[in-house]
Amino acid sequence: MVKVAFIGIGKIGQTIAYSTILDGLVSEAILYDIIPELPEKFEHELRHALASRGISTEVIGTNSLDDVNNADIIIITAGKPRKAGMSRRDLFVDNAKIMIDFANKLPPRNPGALYIMVTNPVDMMASVFMRFSKQYTISTGDQVETMRLRSYIAKRLKVPVNRVTGYVGGEHGEDAVVLWSTVKVNGKPFEEVAKGLTKEEVENYVKSIPGEIIRVMGGTTWGPGTIIKDIVRSIVLNEGRVMSIATPRVYEGEIVHISVPIVVGADIGPSLEAALPEADRQRLNKAVEDFYRVYKENLDHLLQTIKQ
Numbered sequence: 001m002v003k004v005a006f007i008g009i010g011k012i013g014q015t016i017a018y019s020t021i022l023d024g025l026v027s028e029a030i031l032y033d034i035i036p037e038l039p040e041k042f043e044h045e046l047r048h049a050l051a052s053r054g055i056s057t058e059v060i061g062t063n064s065l066d067d068v069n070n071a072d073i074i075i076i077t078a079g080k081p082r083k084a085g086m087s088r089r090d091l092f093v094d095n096a097k098i099m100i101d102f103a104n105k106l107p108p109r110n111p112g113a114l115y116i117m118v119t120n121p122v123d124m125m126a127s128v129f130m131r132f133s134k135q136y137t138i139s140t141g142d143q144v145e146t147m148r149l150r151s152y153i154a155k156r157l158k159v160p161v162n163r164v165t166g167y168v169g170g171e172h173g174e175d176a177v178v179l180w181s182t183v184k185v186n187g188k189p190f191e192e193v194a195k196g197l198t199k200e201e202v203e204n205y206v207k208s209i210p211g212e213i214i215r216v217m218g219g220t221t222w223g224p225g226t227i228i229k230d231i232v233r234s235i236v237l238n239e240g241r242v243m244s245i246a247t248p249r250v251y252e253g254e255i256v257h258i259s260v261p262i263v264v265g266a267d268i269g270p271s272l273e274a275a276l277p278e279a280d281r282q283r284l285n286k287a288v289e290d291f292y293r294v295y296k297e298n299l300d301h302l303l304q305t306i307k308q
């Protein structure tokens with residue numbers, strides 16, 4: 001049981017907090033947001049739900065970062081949300097400034113905390129936060145895409161979803177890379193059981209469905225909220241599940257976050273990247289290069305705006 005701080009409790013923050021706390025993973029929860037009264041009222045909502053389930057987690061809602069202290073895990077969802085027609089990268093500068101502020105304020109009060117980034121563009125925000133905070137930070141990365149991949153293949157091939165395995169890597173979002181060597185249905189390679197379902201159709205679904213959900217529902221919440229809760233669960237309970245999250249690596253002198261299948265437990269690692277065939281590793285290397293090019297452009301622009 002751990003102390004977890006939820007930084008930002010909009011739609012996705014509320015969903016992650018609800019799923020994580022109701023799963024019995026948290027001994028104490030801190031709910032932070034800048035919107036007046038929101039943390040307090042959400043605290044009441046959670047307490048009502050916890051009473052129904054008989055869960056004794058202590059919950060504190062606050063508008064002050066001073067109350068976010070001694071957390072073991074800090075989950076950051078705060079920032080501007082992605083809107084219909086907007087790419088995750090469009091959000092970079094505004095949300096990066098928010099991350100820099102958190103990077104300055106959170107670590108002194110939370111020594112040794114693990115930071116989990118959810119704010120979009122999530123991998124770039126993890127890189128920004130870690131650059132300025134010097135604290136170990138992971139991005140929820142492509143674990144969401146991984147579950148979208150499995151769910152769609154299961155639906156189209158009419159098999160139980162727990163009979164589908166496979167991972168998505170690279171950068172979260174439109175540039176994610178399906179690691180086809182890992183995709184199996186009932187233990188057989190995808191190509192042997194596809195029954196007319198093409199790789200292109202699967203990849204199009206994985207990359208387009210978030211935008212469609214945002215267009216109709218205003219945001220993606222329940223899928224990501226549950227999946228991110230599972231990342232927290234694997235860390236807290238030391239389950240050692242293989243998940244596709246983005247962990248830091250150094251490329252051209254910069255910290256960058258790219259997702260690969262990796263063991264997630266009380267410690268993060270080892271990565272399974274070296275076990276992938278050459279073709280998948282080359283695609284991941286290309287993803288790192290593409291990520292770095294765009295990230296460096298955005299980062300340089302950000303640093304210029306800070307100086308002005």
